Amino acid sequence: MEHFLLQIFVFFVAAAIAVPVAKKIGIGSVLGYLAAGVIIGPFGLSLIDNVESVMHFTEFGVVMMLFLIGLEMKPAVLWQMRNSILGLGGGQVLVTTLLIVFVSVWFLPGRQALVLGLILSLSSTAIVLQLLKERGRYDSSVGRSIFSVVLFHDLAVVPIMALLPLLAPVGTHASVQHGGLVDISHLSGGVRFFLTMLAITAVFLMGRFVTRPLFRAIAMTGMRELFAAASLALVVGSSLLMMVVGLPAPLGTFLAGVVLAESEYRHELESNIEPFKGLLLGIFFISIGASLNFELLWEQWWVVCLLVAGIVVFKFVILYLIAVLFRLPASERGYFSIVPAQGGTFAFVLLPFAVQSGALPPLVAELVLTAVVITMFFAPLMVTAWEKFVERRVESKEGADALSPRGQRVIIAGFGRLGTDLGRLLISVGIKPVILDHDPVGVEALRNFGFEVFYGDVTRLDLLEAAGAAEASMLIVTISNAEKAKELVELAQKHYPNLEIAIAVDDWRVVYEMKDLGVSLIRRETRDSALDLGMDCLKLLGMHSYEAFRLLRMFKHQDLKASDELYEIWREKGEETFISSFRDHNDNLAALLQCAQTNNREEAGKGWASDKIIRATGSRPDDSPETGG
Amino acid sequence: MNKILLLLAHPAFGRSVANTALYSAVEGMEGVTCRDLYDLSPDFFIDVKKEQELLLAHDIIIQQYPLYWYSTPSLLKEWTDLVFEHGWAYGHDGHALRGKYFMQAITTGSEAESYTLGGQSSMPLVSYLAPQRATARLCGMHWLPPFVDAGVHYESRAVLAREGQRYRRLLEALQQCSQLLQLAEKYQIADGPVPEANALDRDLLKGELNG
C-alpha cells in the first residue's frame, strides 16, 4: 500500500511539474508527460520501478480515449463532412502509408514497414487543434480542411489497432488477446464469426436501449460516484466483451461511444470518464518517457535525424499534392500542408501496442518514437516560421471570420420553467444552445418535446468543459437553487473569464448577491410576468389597452433605473436606509405614474387634448400639431 | 462652432448599407452628438427629459432616416410626439427650440428622377417633407433644405462611400458656418418656391456664404 501510494505520488508530482512547464514553453502537455517520464525514469532520477507493468496497466487510458473519441462523433456531422474527411484525410493516410512502406522496405521486413507506415501517417490531433485555435484559424476554411484530416486520423486509429495483431509474425501475438476470460479461439471459424458479430450487436443494443433507463435510474439516486461507476462499467464491459471475441478492446469502446453520442447523458459520461482517461493516459505517457533507452538512441542518432526529416518532408509533400488534387485555394495549400506535418500522439499509443503484439521490434519502435517526439516538438516552431516567412502576403486577406450572432455558442444551465422558454426563444432565433439540466426526469420529458437537453451537474468544472465552455461566448444560468447558482457563477468567472454570464434569480436578495459577484445581466424570474399581470388588471378595470401598456413600460424603465441606486444603498448604508429609500422610490413611481394618468398620456400626452391647449395658450387650434382633434 | 445633434432612425440599421455609409462617415466627429434612436428606444420608450436636455444643448438638429411611405419611420414620429411637448417646444410658453436649426438627411430607394412632376412619385422630394418643415416652423426653428442621397438601391459601395464623404463635408461646413441665419432665411417657407434637395449642400460647399 505505502509503496503503491509513493509511486502514485511520484508520478503525479512529476506530471504536475513537467506539464505546466511544457505548456509554458509552448509544446503541449503530451511532450510534458514524456519529459517527466525521462526525468523520473532510469536515465534520470530513477524514482520509479516496474515501468513495464505500469505502462501495461495504464494502457487502459487508450481504451477510454477511444470511447471519448466515439462520443464526439456525431453521425450527422460526419456525414456532412464525408467528402473532405474521406478525400483529404483518407487520401493523406493512404498515400503517406504507401510512400513510407515503399521507402522502408529497403531496411525492414514488409509487415513491419506497413505497420510503421500506418503509424506514421497519423498526425497529432491535439497539437493541430491547439495550433489552429491559438492562431485563430479554427473556423477558417483552411481550419476546416485540416480538421477533417485529423478527424480521419481519429477514426483511422480504430482499424489500425485491429490490424496490428494481424501484422505480427505468426506465433508472437500472444499478449494482446490472451485471457483469464473465456477463450473462444478453439471454436470453429463460423462460430467465432457469429460470436464476434453477436458481441458487436450486443454493444450496439446495450448503448441504444439499455443505457438510457439504467442511467436514468442511477441519476435519480443523485449519487455522483454511482454515475462514475456506471460509466466505468460501460467502458470496461464493452472492452472485455471485445477481448473475449478476440477483437481489440478500443474497438468496442469506440463503438459504444458512437452509439451514445446522441444521448442526453453524453456530457455527463464525458465528464466522468475524462479524468480517469486523463490520469491513465498521462501516466502511460510518463512511463513511455521512462522506458526510452538513451544509450541505444545515442548510438543511432543519425537514424533518428533521417526519420525526423523523412516524416516532415513526406507529410508536407503529400498533403500539398492532395491539396492540389482537391483544388484547395492556392493560398491555403501551404498552410494546410505544414500544420499536420508531424508525427502524432497516436504513435505513442500504437507503438507500444505494436511492440507488445510483436508487430515491431522494440528498437525500431524506440527510434521512431524519438523521431515523433522531435517532430512534435518542432511543429509549433515550423508553423510560426511558415506564417512569418512564407505566408506574409496572404495574411491580410484571410483574417479571422467574424462570429455572426447566430453562430455563437451559448450554454444554458438549468432547463426548468424559465429555462425552457428562454431556450425555445434562442432556438427559434436560430441559436443552438447547449442545454444542461440536473433532473433526469425533466431531461427525458424535455427530450420528448424535442429539445436537445443533456443531463449533468453544471456546478462541476468537468461538465462545463465538456459542454464547451471554453469556446462559448455566453452562459445563461437559470438554476433555481441560489447557492448552486452562485457556485456556478464563481466557477465560470474564475475559469472562463471571457464567458459572459446571464442569470435569472428568484428574489431581489439574490439579485444583489449576483451583483456582488459582478454579474451584469440579472433578471428576476417572475418580475416581467407579474407586471404583465398588473397590466391585465388595469385593462380588466376598464383602462384602455395602450394606456395600460404605457404605464407598464414607464414603471419597468423607472424601476430598472432605480435598481442600481437601491443596490448601492443596500451595500453602503444598511438595511434601515435601504428600506426608507425603497419606500421613497415607490412613492416616486406612484407620483410619476399618476401624473402621467392625470395628464392623460405621460408628460407628453399634453398636446393631444386639444381643448386644454386652446384654453392654456389662447392660440388657434391650427397652432397645435395634431390635425385629427 | 455650431453643435450638431444627429438623430438616426432606422428600424433595420444593421442591414442598411446606405445609412450605415452616411452614419459611419460622421460618427465620432467632434462636436457632433450621434444618437441611434432605434437602439436607444427599441420598445418605443422615450426618456423625454433627457431628449429635451440634449436638444437644448445643441444648435443644429439633424434627423437622418430612410424615407418610407413618404414619411419618417414610426419611432421618429413617436419621438416628435413626445419630445416636442406643449409648453416646451410650442404653445404659450414653449420657446425651448426657438432659434435652432433643423435639417433632415434622407435616403430614398428610387432615384432622384422619380421625385419630379410626372415622375413615379409625381412630386418633388422636398414637398413630402412639408410636415417636418411645418413642425420646425411652429417650434420656431430655422428649417434647412435636406441632405438627400437618392436611389440607394442602385448605388455601388464606392458611390455610397462618396456620398458619406459629401455628408461629412456638409456637416463640417455647417459646424463652421457663421452666417447660417442668412442662409436659412433664403429657404424660408413664406412664398418662395420649394427649395431643391441638396440645395444647402450646393450653397454651403460652393462657398457662397461660407467664411
Added chain:
Amino acid sequence: MDNFLLQLLLFCTAAIIAVPLARKCGLSSVLGYLLAGVVIGPFGLSLMGDVESVMHFTEFGVVMMLFLIGLELKPSLLWRMRTPILGMGGMQVVGTALVIGLIGWFFVPWQTALVVGLTVSLSSTAIVLQTMREKGTMETSSGRAVFSILLFQDLAVIPILSILPLLALSSVPGRFSSGEAALLDISSLPTMWRVVATLGAIGSISVIGKYLARPIFRIIAATRVREIFIAVALAMVVGISLLMMVVGLSPALGAFLAGLVLADNEYRYELESDIDPFKGLLLGVFFISVGASLDFLFIGHHLLLIAALVVGLLLVKGLILYGVGFLFHTPREVRSYLAAALCQGGEFAFVLFEFSRSNGVLTDKVITPCISAVIISMFLAPLFFMLQERLTGRSGNEEQQREADAIKERGARVILSGFGKVGADVGRFLLSTGIRPVIVEPDAGHVATLRRFGFEVYYGDVGRLELLEAAGAAEAELLVVTDRDPEKARALIALAREHFPQLKIAASASDRSAVYDMMDIGVSALRRETFGGAVELGREVLVRLGFRRYEAYCLTRLFRHQAEAFLPKLYHAHRGQSTAEYQLLYRRHTSRIAALLQARGENNVGQNEKAWAASRGED
C-alpha cells in the same frame, strides 16, 4: 490486467444495480452497497477474488472522505453551533462509549469494550441525513439538533482513529502506523526528534496549505489541462498520508487538517469535485467488500448473541440520546426524535472495525457479531423514524395559529391575494397607478417584513370565505390570485366564482400544467409567472450576442405573441388528446415559431420590412 478489469466491472455493476434498488426500497445507499457485497461475496455468487486486499486498498477512501469533511467544515458554523455540537454531540459519544464499555467489561477486556463502545457510538450520517432531507425535517429544531450531533461524530472519527492503536492488546504492526520500511523509519530516533518531526510534519501541512497551495493551484489551473489538476489534488492527499505515516500519525488526521487549511482556498470547489468521485468509488467498493466479508456461518451460529447486541445497542444509544436531550432542555418531541433518528450504528463503524482488525485491536470474534449488529440496526433505522412519527402524531413544528387581521378598508376595487414574489410586483405596479388593492398574505412572518417596507398588507388566508367577504369581495371588481401553491390558488378561484360571480379574476400560474388547470376553471387574465422573465432575459441575451436592440425587441415580441396566440390550441390538445399528440403539436408549434423568427432574420424580411433593407441589393 484482464482480471483487474473484470473485478472492476463486477464491483461497478453490482453497485449500479444494488444501490438504485435499495434507494427505491427506501433504504440508504450504504445498505445497497453492503447488499451488493453479500450477493457477489463468498456467501452469494462467489464472484469476488481477494476481499481482504480490496478492503485494505479501498480504505484509502476514508482518508479522502476526511479530507473532504475538513474542506467543507466552516469554522464560523462550528463556532455558532458550538453548544449543540460540543455539548450534545460530545456528551452522546462519550456517554455511549463509556456505558457500552462498562457493560462490555463484564465479557471482554476493558480495552476491547471501550473500542467497541467508541465505534458503535457513531451513527449513520448517510442514512439520517437522507431520511431527514426526504421528510423535510432538516430545518426544524429536531433536525438541527440531530445535525449537530452528527457533525460532532464526523469530527470524533479523527481522535478515535488516533487512539485506537494505543488500545491494542497485541502488537501487530499496522499498515498505517509507521513500519513497512519502504519509507523512512523514524521510530529509531530519540523521542525528542520524533516529536520535532511530528510537529514539523503538521506545521508543514498548514504552511503549505496556507501559503503555497494557492500559487501552485493557480499555475496548474492556468495550463487548462484538467487531469493535471486532478493529479495534483490526488498527489496532495496521497503525499499528506505518506508524511503522516512517516511520523507515525493517522493519515486521516493529516488529510482532515489539510482540508481544514484549504477550506477558504479559492480552488476549494474544484478540489472537492475532483476528489469526490474517487472517494465515492473507493468507499463504495469498501462497503461492498465489507458486505462480502460477512461470515454468515458464524452469524448463523450466534443468532441469539447478535439479536441481543442489536437490542442492547439500540436501547443504550436511544436512552442516552433521550437523556442528552433532557439535559439540554429540548422539547419532548425533539428528545424522542433524537433517540429515534440516531440510535443505529453507522458506516464509520465499518471503517473503525476494519482499522481495529488490521491494528490488532480487535479480533474477528468480536468484530463479526458487532458488525452484523450494526448492519441490522441500520436496516431498522427507517422503522424508528416511522415509529417516532406515529407516536408523537404528525411531527415537525406546526406554525402557531394566529388570527387573521381585521380588514378595515372598504370599497376597494381590487383584492390581491398573496404578496410573494409575483404578488409584490403586481401590487407595487397597481399601487403606483393609484389603485389601492386590499392585500392579503397568508405568511405571517412575511407580513411583518412587508409592513416594514411600507406596504399595507393584511395577514390571512383568502381561501376562507369569511375573509374573502371581509376583504370586500362583494363590492370589488377584480380578484388577483398570485398564490404559489396551485392547489390553494385553484380552490380560491373556485370559491370566488361560486360566491361572487361578478368578480373578475386575474391569476398567475407557476407552470404550464397550472395554466391548463386554471383555464379549466376559466379566468379573465392569466400569466405564467416565469414566461415574461424568460422572454426578457432572452432579449438581453440576444443583444449581448450582437443582435441590434430593435431587432431583438421585434424578435422577442413576435415570439411572445406567437406563444400567446397558440396557447388555446395547446390547451385543447392537452385536455383532449394523448400525451404523444400533445408533444407532437408542441414540437410543431416550436418549429413554426422558429421558421417565422428565422425568416425574419435571414431574409431581412419582417412582416413588412422589406423596403428598409432593400438597399442591400445594390451590388
